Amino acid sequence: MDSAIKIINVNKKYDGFSLTNASMTLPKGCIMGVIGENGAGKSTLIKIILDLVKSDSGEIYIMGHDNLNMQGSLKEKIGVVFDESFFPENLNIKQIGLILKNIYKQWDEEEFTRHISKFELPVTKPVKEFSRGMKMKLSFAAALSHGAELLILDEAASGLDPMAREGLLDLLSDFTQDEKKSVLISSHIISDLEKVCDYITFINKGKIIFSEEKDLLREKYRLVKGDESELLSIPGDALKGIRRGKFGSTALVLSENIPKNLVSDPADIESIMVFHSKKEYRI
Amino acid sequence: MIGLIIKDFLNLKKQAQIISIIVVIYMMISFLGENVSMLVGMIMLLSAMLPLTALAYDERSGWDKFALTMPVSRREVVASKYTFAIIVIGVASVISFISMMAFDSLDISTELIVSAFILSFCILYISLLLPVAFKLGAEKARYAMFIVAFTPVIVVSAYAKINPEGLGTNFTELNFAMIALISLTVAVVCFVISYMVSIKIYKAKEF
Structure with missing residues (x-):
């Protein structure tokens, strides 16, 4: 089976924390939940996958390609949502749409507008006046509007209210109906992940304790x-x-x-x- | 990369409005006083500060971490800031030159030489500050900014004190146009080196 993400023996040592021998595989078409306490190493692992942080050793492949120096065409296919939004605070959705349109070749303006109106977000209000939930919704709208085949969500559901979280989980299930599309989602809220995930990776104190199919x-x-x-x-x-x-x-x-x-x-x-x-x- | 530059311009829209007001006020002062040097100095200094302000905004919103997950390479993030600097300083130079032509009574070749000097100073200034900002953050680079801005003043006045006649004699012997050209060349070389250093710094950065 083709894998969306393959991690082989990744190590990263920090002062007082180390990620050791992390290995796991997310098959295409599946949702993998990464569970662990705060500080267990979930975010570090995701940052290493995205090449925001360099690992000390090990290999990572995203859709078959090495994750170091990813080409633009590969990054087009990845949608990322972090635990907070990183859009410029002074800008509004209209302006952010203009920026993203000029960054993603595959940018789908109609899709973006559709998500924005579905989430009932104001188009001309600056982002700094948004609530946390609204910011997260904006991040999701952006991640879903450029034909991504892999969603990487780092504690992205945690900032949402229960209703919105439910909506998000449905959205993820729909997303992976297409068997090319996969999701990696990290959270410390287990019930969320138990509902939607096909695979569960449990990480504790920088070690992957298990990474297996949920039903198994x-x-x-x-x-x-x-x-x-x-x-x-x-x-x-x-x-x-x-x-x-x-x-x-x-x-x-x-x-x-x-x-x-x-x-x-x-x-x-x-x-x-x-x-x-x-x-x-x-x- | 175009998206990144658009982002900087949109981000700095408010600053641009404030700067425009300052420039208009200085233009009026220059017009009344028939002296344009204050105006030109102001325009160039403000424009050279803009790329740093853009960086400070990115830092505040945590933009880089997110931007690097998009189809944008680390090199492109750096390149976008340098391109932004070129555009802003370019526009500022044109405005400065036009104001000099309009308000000053000097001939065009002198104006060009003076412009070249100011332009080289701006390029040097931004060449020094951008790598510092990429390394230490825009906030700390602001302190460096003051040091960089006052160093030439201190050096020149110190030189004048030690060797009161030196300054005058050295400069009149040489061709001003030649010095302008050399300083511009040096500035451009520094700009390129600065770009390469910034890329190296930025590639090693973790988010």
Whole structure:
């Protein structure tokens, strides 16, 4: 399968933080959610993908091309939305449209106007008078109006109210109906990602803990409840973590290794993530 | 790249209006006083400051981080600022020259020589400041701006103090037109070098 983004062994060391051996693949036509706490390395990874920050080692391919010194024609196909808008504050949408028209060869003015009116954004008001949500909507309108085949969204949904977030998620699902089109979206709001993503990459303290298909993940793990002694009898490799509660403990266990005598429930992505990040819960 | 230059012009629309008002006021003063040097100095200094202001705006909105995700290379971002500087200084030079012709009583060749001097000063000025601004940010480059602006004054007055006759004799012996031409050439060479340095600085930048 063709990949929209392929990351191989990327490393980046900062003072007090390092991204280590990051590898993942986003197949074309899919939505990948990158989940992790604030400061886990999501934004760093995205900045490295976009060549805004140089990695120390490793390779990244975007639609088959090396991400260093990307050609204009490749960048035309990428739409990016960050956690805030970076449009000049004094300008209005009309002026911003004029600028973007002269930057993107594939700029689709009609499409842009359509998005702007759908989002009900004022055309002649300067951007500095916009609310955070309005600014984000403007960024989305821009990202969707030049025939992008890959959307890269860095915490882009976080600034939106629940209604607008819902709208955005629908929009992403529609976008990937075309199997050439893919989305990479990072967020710390798991429920958002669980709804729309085909793939989930979980990143914690600069390490990718897992990067897998969402449905496979759900099949792979189950939650088992019981006495701590019972849970500890599960073989070490299969037991991914234990959480102790007042009324018994819960463990995340590989589905295939669950002892017959124990009752298990399906695991949601949030639990899978929490158990993986809190490994110290285990004895 | 055209989009980037359009962005700078749109961004600086307000500044341009203010500058126009200042220029008109100085034009009236020049007309009454029959001395155009203040006006020309003002026009050129204000125009040379504009590229720096454009950079400051970009910094404030975080534009570069976003711009580099568009079909714009790092080289083009730098090139757009230098092109913007050429356009602004070019326009300012034409306005200056026309005002000199209109308000001053000197002959055309002298006006041309004086214009060439002022123009070279402006080019040198912007050549020094742009790499500083790309490296340290527009805010810090503003401090450098004052140092750069006053250095020639200090150097010349210091030289005059040490060697009171030197200044006069040195200059009258040489052909003024020749010096103007040389200074313009030096300025253009500096501008090109400055452009290359800025590209190197900007390519290493992380956002």
